[in-house]
Amino acid sequence: MPEEVTFAECDRLVKEFEQVIKKPVKTPSSVYYTGVDLGTACVVLAVLDENRRPVAGAYRYADVVRDGMVVDYIGAIRLVREMKEELEEKLGAELIYAAAAIPPGTDSLDGGAIKNVVQGAGFEITALLDEPTAANQVLKIKNGAVVDIGGGTTGISILKDGKVIRVDDEATGGTHFSLVLAGAYKMEFGDAEKYKRQPEHHSEILPVLKPVIEKVAAIISRQVEGYDVQGLYLVGGTCCLAGIESIIEKKTGIPTYKPRNPMFVTPLGIAMSCTDQEME
Numbered sequence: 001m002p003e004e005v006t007f008a009e010c011d012r013l014v015k016e017f018e019q020v021i022k023k024p025v026k027t028p029s030s031v032y033y034t035g036v037d038l039g040t041a042c043v044v045l046a047v048l049d050e051n052r053r054p055v056a057g058a059y060r061y062a063d064v065v066r067d068g069m070v071v072d073y074i075g076a077i078r079l080v081r082e083m084k085e086e087l088e089e090k091l092g093a094e095l096i097y098a099a100a101a102i103p104p105g106t107d108s109l110d111g112g113a114i115k116n117v118v119q120g121a122g123f124e125i126t127a128l129l130d131e132p133t134a135a136n137q138v139l140k141i142k143n144g145a146v147v148d149i150g151g152g153t154t155g156i157s158i159l160k161d162g163k164v165i166r167v168d169d170e171a172t173g174g175t176h177f178s179l180v181l182a183g184a185y186k187m188e189f190g191d192a193e194k195y196k197r198q199p200e201h202h203s204e205i206l207p208v209l210k211p212v213i214e215k216v217a218a219i220i221s222r223q224v225e226g227y228d229v230q231g232l233y234l235v236g237g238t239c240c241l242a243g244i245e246s247i248i249e250k251k252t253g254i255p256t257y258k259p260r261n262p263m264f265v266t267p268l269g270i271a272m273s274c275t276d277q278e279m280e
């Protein structure tokens with residue numbers, strides 16, 4: 001990994017987050033910052049305290065968003081509201097401010113819907129950013145590409161000297177992996193989805209998933225073409241799959257790195273971007 005890049009802070013933050021999901025930190029804080037990641041497969045809420053340390057979190061597998069678009073508006077509001085209330089009860093405090101993210105490129109189409117869901121759930125929305133850019137609030141990459149492989153989409157954000165110079169998103173992600181597995185194993189989609197998430201199945205399913213991983217790699221290659229990208233930094237739940245990084249590295253020819261648990265990087269980055277000022 002390039003010298004200036006280290007996942008140490010990211011890994012520490014994610015580890016703390018994993019712990020507070022199980023056991024929230026109840027020490028009162030003058031303000032709480034919440035990140036709402038409304039995903040195709042998973043909805044994650046991450047709560048940080050006044051020092052921007054994780055204090056609580058929750059995640060639910062849900063079908064309220066597809067490929068970055070809210071498809072079940074009422075269901076999404078209800079779910080986020082429920083998760084908000086659950087966390088408020090655990091913390092003994094009201095959560096007022098939230099930030100949210102959308103896959104790049106869906107802004108004009110759906111940014112409004114995500115914003116309305118977060119507001120409908122009772123939050124004041126303070127920021128709305130794209131997913132890979134949110135992830136980089138935690139990764140802090142200066143040069144290279146942040147690749148967020150979620151449930152429905154793969155988002156790519158290219159950075160040069162700390163600035164995002166290109167960001168885009170294409171519709172292939174973990175949902176497609178589960179579809180491939182369901183076909184190969186003659187399983188129901190839901191069963192394939194659960195089977196895929198078990199780390200003990202990863203070495204067995206990797207060869208079955210290789211073609212769809214190579215498709216993601218082809219998307220990445222196309223997106224970074226013409227840019228001087230020396231490193232790929234993987235985030236998003238799909239990158240939890242052990243071995244995905246070596247297939248992507250081999251196919252793209254670009255050194256590829258991933259943090260210890262790539263699933264929670266984007267939600268934490270969203271929470272990092274939350275402020276106490278409502279956006280216009």
Ligand code: ATP
Nearest residue numbers: 039040041042150151152153174197236237238240
């Ligand atoms: P999107 O960003 O595309 O809207 P999302 O926000 O729901 O989707 P994430 O929460 O980053 O995406 O990732 C969800 C995906 O990660 C799902 O397809 C899920 O099956 C997959 N996933 C989660 N955990 C694992 C795991 N341990 N192994 C393999 N895949 C996993």
